[in-house]
Amino acid sequence: MSSETRSDVIGRIIGMLVFLLGVGLLSLVFYIAYGLFKTPSAEALGLKFTGDPKRDPAALTIGAQFGWLLFRVLYLFLMSIAGSLIAQKGVNLYFSAVQGFAVNVTGKTKTVAPPV
Numbered sequence: 001m002s003s004e005t006r007s008d009v010i011g012r013i014i015g016m017l018v019f020l021l022g023v024g025l026l027s028l029v030f031y032i033a034y035g036l037f038k039t040p041s042a043e044a045l046g047l048k049f050t051g052d053p054k055r056d057p058a059a060l061t062i063g064a065q066f067g068w069l070l071f072r073v074l075y076l077f078l079m080s081i082a083g084s085l086i087a088q089k090g091v092n093l094y095f096s097a098v099q100g101f102a103v104n105v106t107g108k109t110k111t112v113a114p115p116v
Contacts, residue, residue: 011097
């Protein structure tokens with residue numbers, strides 16, 4: 001086995017592992033989001049409503065807990081972007097290891113006019 005072939009195989013394996021890491025992160029995000037989606041709103045906010053205005057939480061407490069919930073949703077959004085970028089990098093690494101196949105990330109390609 002030549003060194004070029006061996007480095008190609010190692011590059012492909014690393015690319016697959018990075019891709020699987022990104023897919024694993026995305027799976028984790030979807031699992032956490034599904035768990036958050038299944039919980040009732042009062043439980044997700046961490047509040048207990050009794051129907052008695054004197055015992056129910058104040059508007060400030062409800063607002064603070066809602067802000068915490070929005071923070072968690074934003075955190076899940078950022079985690080999904082990170083997982084997608086890691087998976088994309090894994091695909092780029094995998095195809096970069098294949099000889100003779102260049103990966104063009106920028107998307108700018110030259111157009112050739114047909115002969116007249």
